[in-house]
Amino acid sequence: MGHGNGAKCWQQRERLIQTAARIMAEEGVRDYFLAKQKAADRLGIARNSPNLPRNQEIEAALGAYQRLFRSDSQPRQLRRLREIACEAMAFFQSFQPRLVGSVLSGHADAHSEVTLHLFAESAEQVGLHLLDKGIPYRLEERRLRMTPGAQAAYPQFRFQVDGVWVAAVVFDVDGLRQAPLSATTGRPMVRASLPKVKALLTETMAV
8 A cells, every 4th residue: 555655656746847847848937836836736736745846856857858859949049048148248257257047057948048146346336337338127136045044135137138138146246155055956056157158158069
């Protein structure tokens, strides 16, 4: 009996993983928690089910989905996003830009935006830099988890480059030392400098 229940739980978890990954790939949902909730609703599973998968499991399934169903389009989209990331990072070079998120990890697609971390004495410096170049932007707030039990709010400038959204989150100059925790892994976010992103772009162009 226990073995049967275990198999049922595993099957339910797998269905949740695959459904959540498909929702992210096809509907452009970027938030893992929201994708899990939508998947649970569609499968008739309680939103607070103990079988809800970890974000890493969904990310792995998303990568597999992209390789299986988006093998032509996704690599092209990723290259374009990395090209735009390089362009934006060069523009923000005085703020020590770092690329984070799906464009860096390689899971980005047509629904993704480029996310940068900038480091400045004040957010106003970033806003003035954009205004000086005539780039319209939206000033928003981005909440990030710095420790497992605490979130902090940071200013975020969102603007478009060739139809792609770029989100530039501004930290103080010491913020380069401590990255926020990743929603996927729970560990400090991986950040990449412009030379590293250029190297990644060269690799993707060679594929």
